[in-house]
Amino acid sequence: MNNIREDLKAFIDGELTEARAQEVETAIASDPVLQQEVLFMRSLGTELNKLKNDPEVAGAQATLDKLRKKPKADFRVPVFAASAMGIALIGLFVSPMLMNSMGSADTAELAATAKKSVASASPMSSAPTNERVGGPAETDGGLMEQSPEFRGGGGGKALSGLEQEMYAKRGAAGSVDKQPNPTDVKGRWYKEGDASKSSGGNAGLTRGDVERLLQGSMMIRDADISVGVKSAREAKEQLRTTIDSWKGDGAKILTTNLNSTENETKLVAELRVPESRFEETLDMLAKMGNVISEHSASEDVTNQVVDTTVRARSWATELLRLKKELANSTDRAEKVQLKSKIYQAQLELDSWNMQKEVLDKQTLFSRIHVTFVQSEDGNLVSDSWSEGSLGSATSGLKTVGRIVGSFLIYVLVYIPVWLPLVLFGIWMKKRSA
């Protein structure tokens, strides 16, 4: 009966199958309650339909107009495509810049710069790039170009000394390059006798030399490390023992300063260590206690080294040539003029040699500033932690600034690329509107 009752509404609406409708009809015929229910449902359905609202239709024309109106051309896709293309173009050129600003050196660029330096250092160069001292402009020798080495003609022997020094330099710097081992690690880049040894004015570097030189980078490295120790004095002794054992390599404690206050004892030392022992020294210091802060900086001076070496070579050759000319000269006035030129050339040569020596020392040795902090209560807390954090944060901010700055520069430079595209897009959009 219940099933019949559930189908009453469907029966009234004619939504049952014929067989089921027949079944329900039979049940209704024999049951007055079902009959009353059917009657009520029919009345209710009729009433609900009779009372329905039939609102007056409105807004048909507006809808029809909208449906039939030709749509505006949608320029969003081309505008976005053009903008994306502009951004991609800019990105293509910005990414190398970003890579550079993040510290990845491009070897090809470095080599190009070095070659440029070589060219500008030539005494023939009319526009020297180094603002400190140019080549001897009044010289008309064109020595580097005349040199068989520069032309790639069998000058290797004459430069073997320099070459060895360069490889020695790289060997000392821990380069993996398997070149002949250095015989004189402490040797200068240029020795007084080199020019004369390189018979016939074959000074200057060959292109091969430059390329070989660039295979290993010359770095000036410094570090500042604070280490918390249990005893500053013990640390000092340990440091002295280690540095003394490296004496043969030129390692040295330059200064030490011990300060004791009521709560804290601090030992500050300045170390000079061979560049090859730089990392080793930092590791050794770190193992002596708790590292509170550590900062290291390095500067690639390969280009400067190449530049300085080439200039010194050029001036040495020039000096040799002038001296030969003086020896052969018979004219008094010419002799006076040549002596003046020799004096000038000597000054230049000394100046470049001095610069080379400084660079040489800086690249051969690294400086490490170490602070041992000893706390009375054994708490190895440094007072320089905030300084360290500030340093790191500032450095990070500078990097971000550099990247943003580079990006903005590229955006500005590429205005001719993206601005027309954007303007075109705006114009098209306005036109379609």
Place this chain on the structure above:
Amino acid sequence: MDDRTRRAARGDREAMGDIAVEHYAAIYRFCARRLGPELAADAAQETFLTAQKAIKRFDGTSALSTWLFGIALNTCRNLARKRRIEMNIENAWNIAAPSPGESTLVDREALRGALKKLTQEHLEVVILHEVEGMTYEEAAGVLGVPVGTVKSRLHHAFVTLRRFMGVEIQA
């Protein structure tokens, strides 16, 4: 699927216009019975614009009108949600007190009270079937539910109405 619908699916605006001409009144009333006459025109227009965009996806398995009512129902629901309005039975029925001399099958006051007690689901199915005159299958198509569900909801809606109207069936 008829030729006009096919043309509309291909982007023929005139064909779509013709479809609107044929179905606008029904759709408008459908919307008016849910949202009231103030929002009905907006809802109807929105329904046809949506249909114009979506007609490419219409596969003809149901009648075009059923498909349009389905879009209209969704449009009305969305609009009601945005405007925070609920379905009002006064929009669907004009249940005024009977005029003198008018015979009524049921007590209208009791009907009004009972309709207000219906759930949203029951009210919707009652409107679709009793007011819009849809078959169970059409109502199921519009609501996106099986036919059996429509049948069941209608049965329960009527039982509820009878209970709240206080009608007792005596043997």
